[in-house]
Amino acid sequence: MGDTIDVKPDSVLDVKGLCCPMPVVKAKKAIDSIEVGQVLEIIGTDAGSKGDMPAWAKRAGHEFLGFSEEDGGEVFHFFVRKGK
Amino acid sequence: MAYPPLILASTAITMDMEAGIFFTLYGIDVLKKSKYAKLKVAPLANPAMPMPVPNIVGAIPGMTAMATTMMKSMIKKINWPTIPELIEICHEGGVKLWPCEPSMAMMGIKREDLVPEAEESIGAAAYLDYASAASITLSF
Numbered sequence: 001m002g003d004t005i006d007v008k009p010d011s012v013l014d015v016k017g018l019c020c021p022m023p024v025v026k027a028k029k030a031i032d033s034i035e036v037g038q039v040l041e042i043i044g045t046d047a048g049s050k051g052d053m054p055a056w057a058k059r060a061g062h063e064f065l066g067f068s069e070e071d072g073g074e075v076f077h078f079f080v081r082k083g084k
Numbered sequence: 085m086a087y088p089p090l091i092l093a094s095t096a097i098t099m100d101m102e103a104g105i106f107f108t109l110y111g112i113d114v115l116k117k118s119k120y121a122k123l124k125v126a127p128l129a130n131p132a133m134p135m136p137v138p139n140i141v142g143a144i145p146g147m148t149a150m151a152t153t154m155m156k157s158m159i160k161k162i163n164w165p166t167i168p169e170l171i172e173i174c175h176e177g178g179v180k181l182w183p184c185e186p187s188m189a190m191m192g193i194k195r196e197d198l199v200p201e202a203e204e205s206i207g208a209a210a211y212l213d214y215a216s217a218a219s220i221t222l223s224f
Contacts, residue, residue: 017163018163019163019164020091021091021092021094021095021098022163022164022165024095024098024099025094025095025098025173027098028097028098052095056095056098056099059099059100059101060100061100
């Protein structure tokens with residue numbers, strides 16, 4: 001499941017073990033510290049993030065590039081390009 | 085339960101939405117210095133318990149402590165922040181945390197009893213004036 005994401009992140013955030021709302025709260029802080037156009041990779045284990053990350057990115061004015069899964073769907077990698 | 089409004093508000097601000105919470109009656113405990121770090125879960129007349137607890141059981145001494153311990157271990161399992169941490173996250177992100185003025189007067193709570201993150205207390209009209217422009221209104 002998930003997409004094949006061919007993009008090199010400029011910054012990586014590890015939120016493994018955290019659940020809603022913390023992945024999004026921490027992603028917002030992390031994306032505030034990179035430049036517009038740069039890509040943030042968020043690595044997490046919260047399955048709810050599959051819906052939360054695209055919704056957050058859209059509302060916050062960023063571009064959700066997609067996600068990939070590893071460990072049989074236990075770990076997710078989300079890619080978001082900072083839009084503003 | 086103090087978590088749902090704080091979680092939704094802390095998430096809203098990450099999505100460029102504005103958020104404000106109006107704390108009335110016992111809800112003010114969430115902003116009380118002496119209470120907010122040790123809020124309890126009352127099983128008595130609480131239909132939201134994971135297992136519905138009959139009121140006669142909820143009234144047995146020790147049941148509140150038991151329900152609180154149970155909830156704490158559930159919260160720990162999913163790594164949620166504490167209530168003080170969530171208040172801090174909300175405040176940092178600009179969530180307005182308003183205590184209700186008449187509730188404070190009724191329960192004899194003073195501004196200095198509240199955490200510094202709380203706004204000045206407001207009344208119903210002031211809150212409704214703010215809420216009238218809201219796209220989403222939730223009640224807990």
